Amino acid sequence: QKEVEQDPGPLSVPEGAIVSLNCTYSNSAFQYFMWYRQYSRKGPELLMYTYSSGNKEDGRFTAQVDKSSKYISLFIRDSQPSDSATYLCATDKAAGNKLTFGGGTRVLVKP
Amino acid sequence: ETGVTQSPTHLIKTRGQQVTLRCSSQSGHNTVSWYQQALGQGPQFIFQYYREEENGRGNFPPRFSGLQFPNYSSELNVNALELDDSALYLCASSLAGNLKGYNEQFFGPGTRLTVL
Numbered sequence: 001q002k003e004v005e006q007d008p009g010p011l012s013v014p015e016g017a018i019v020s021l022n023c024t025y026s027n028s029a030f031q032y033f034m035w036y037r038q039y040s041r042k043g044p045e046l047l048m049y050t051y052s053s054g055n056k057e058d059g060r061f062t063a064q065v066d067k068s069s070k071y072i073s074l075f076i077r078d079s080q081p082s083d084s085a086t087y088l089c090a091t092d093k094a095a096g097n098k099l100t101f102g103g104g105t106r107v108l109v110k111p
Numbered sequence: 112e113t114g115v116t117q118s119p120t121h122l123i124k125t126r127g128q129q130v131t132l133r134c135s136s137q138s139g140h141n142t143v144s145w146y147q148q149a150l151g152q153g154p155q156f157i158f159q160y161y162r163e164e165e166n167g168r169g170n171f172p173p174r175f176s177g178l179q180f181p182n183y184s185s186e187l188n189v190n191a192l193e194l195d196d197s198a199l200y201l202c203a204s205s206l207a208g209n210l211k212g213y214n215e216q217f218f219g220p221g222t223r224l225t226v227l
Contacts, residue, residue, distance in 0.1 A: 008151070032213060043115070043201055043218030044154065051213065088153050095213040097144055097205050098167045101153030 003027050006089055006102030015111050019076040023089035023102045026070065030091035030100070033065045035074045038086045038104070047087075048074070079109045113138055115204050115219035123225045124192050132187045132222045134202030142166070143185040144216065145177060146201040154201055160185055161207055189224075197226045 006023045013019055021035075032051055036044035050056045053067040064073040072089050086106050090099040116135045124130050136143055142161045146154035156169035160179035174190040183204070189196055205216040 004153075006153070041220070043203075043220050045218065046215050049213055049215075090153075096159075096167065096207070097142065097203070097214070097216040098156050098159055098169075099144075099146075099154070099216070100156065101146075103151075103153045 001026065002103070003100050004089060004091055004102040006105055008103055008105060010106040010108055012108045012110060013079055015079060015081060015109055017079050017109075019074075019079045019083065019107055019109070021074040021076075021087050021089075021105050021107070023072040024070055025072065025091055025100075027091075027093075027100075028067070028070070029093045032092040032095060033063070033072050034090040034092070034099070035061075035063055035072075036088040036090060036101075038088060040085075044088055076107075081109050081111050083107065084109050115202060115217050117200075117202050117219040117222050119222060120220070121223045121225075123227065125227050126192055126194060128192050129188065129190045130192060130224060132189075132200050132202075132224070134185045134187070134204075134219060136183045136185070136204035137217050140204035140206050140217075141183055142205045142207040143179055143183065144203045144205075145185070145187050146203065147171075147196075148199040148201055148221070150198070157187070192226045194226050197224060199223050 034049040035047045038044040048063045062075040086104040089102040144159040145157040148154040158168040199221040
């Protein structure tokens with residue numbers, strides 16, 4: 001079993017819809033939780049990070065972490081075709097950037 | 112400010128050969144991490160270098176080795192290539208040790224390695 005599990009999708013939504021992404025993890029030592037976006041033929045770029053449990057909002061993006069259930073979520077409001085990409089969740093035991101990634105979810109936002 | 116760059120972009124090797132991949136860190140960064148991303152999968156942590164010393168390693172065999180140079184650029188070397196080594200190899204840099212808590216890691220575009 002992988003330490004971080006993520007539904008591979010693809011997830012297809014109409015423009016303007018809310019995109020809901022999630023991951024589960026097994027190691028309770030993870031303290032930092034990130035969401036990355038990866039476009040085709042590009043490296044991942046950080047969207048948001050959260051330390052421990054709680055919610056964090058940045059523009060159209062909201063990240064949630066529930067450490068009691070080992071569940072990570074990302075919500076994208078008012079989705080745009082430019083949001084079409086692979087979204088990767090990642091975890092870290094300390095702020096050391098030795099990340100454990102989920103497998104990624106492909107998202108397609110249709111105009 | 113220059114971002115993370117990697118070379119070459121693509122590479123084709125045959126089984127048993129050796130390969131060296133190169134990475135230039137973002138300006139001011141002292142830490143480089145390498146990841147392997149197989150097609151359709153998430154990146155897997157290979158190892159990290161901090162101030163020219165290995166600072167952590169993932170579940171990869173010793174034939175995966177690395178170097179970090181005084182200018183914080185880095186190399187990933189893979190010996191005795193296997194078919195399963197075909198993947199996108201990502202380099203990421205960050206600034207460690209500045210007591211700011213979490214420091215964002217910036218990824219390069221990757222090197223696509225194909226082993227035949």
